[in-house]
Structures are given as structure tokens and as C-alpha cells.
Amino acid sequence: MFHKMWKMKSTPSSLIYGWRAFQDRLPTKDRLSRVGIRLQNSLCCLCNSNEESVEHLLVACNVSSLIWNICDKWFGIQTVHHCTPIEHFLGFCHTGVVGKGFRMRGIVWLTIISLVWKHRNEIIFRNGVCDAVEVFAFTQVKTWAIIKAKFDKVVFSFSEWCIDPLSCIKMSS
């Protein structure tokens, strides 16, 4: 599993977030209380209605689900969302693409989870406002920049990437 993730050629920081998500090593509120750290509340700061666990925050939360749904619409692909981060990662990366496309989908997945985690920290530590659309917009910019930098023969423009990412991936695979 980790071998598959490292092959994604994503940024080192997003690979570390992915690795920590798979191992339940992100300091989510449920994990902090398990190790005896007292918190004001255990609620997810994105939805304010469920306990914050890694599965909830990255996959099941209404806000992260909205981001995954917008991403599905962007790609024109339907993926399964109610599962663990590892299952979600595999389902997401394997849907609709083959070969190098698997790695590019992996970059999108790793970028979304690292941006959701950073957004969560922005809300908790800097009084940020929860904004799923902003996270998604940043995902489009960041994934395009990473894929352009990491893969040879990538000729699509940022606007082509925004309009039809699946064709861009197939064209480059």
C-alpha cells in the first residue's frame, strides 16, 4: 500500500499526510483524547456535528464529502466515499484510469487530503472560515502544478485541466 502511494510522485508533504492518514497518525481530536490530552470538545471543526476522527474528517464529513463530490463531477467519475482512507484512496485512484493515470489520480487524492487537513488547521488555529469550494479550487491549481512539474510529456494547459481532467490524464498516459 505505502509502496503504491510513494510511486505517486506527489509532493513530499502530501505523501507524509497520506502516510499518516493511512496509519491513523494525524493528530485528530479522537486520537488526542485517546492519548490523554484534554480538549474543549471532540467535534469536527468542518461540520461541528460529529466526532473528529481521521475517517470522518477526510472521507465521511459532510464538508469533505462535498469536496469529493465536486471532484467526482469535475472528472465525470463516480467513486465510493463511505469507507476507510485506504479503501477510499484505492477506489479513487483505480476508477476510470490506467497506467500513469493511476499516479495522477493519486496526486489528486493526496492533494485533497492534505488541503483538507491544512484547512482544518486554518479553522482551528487561525479562525479560518470553512469553505469547501475554496479547497477544491486550490486543489485544481495545486494538482496541475504538481503534475506539470513531475511528469514528462504533459502538454495540457491549466484551463484544459480545469475543463476536462480525465482527457488530460488519458492524453498524457
Ligand SMILES: [Zn+2]
Ligand atoms: Zn465533519
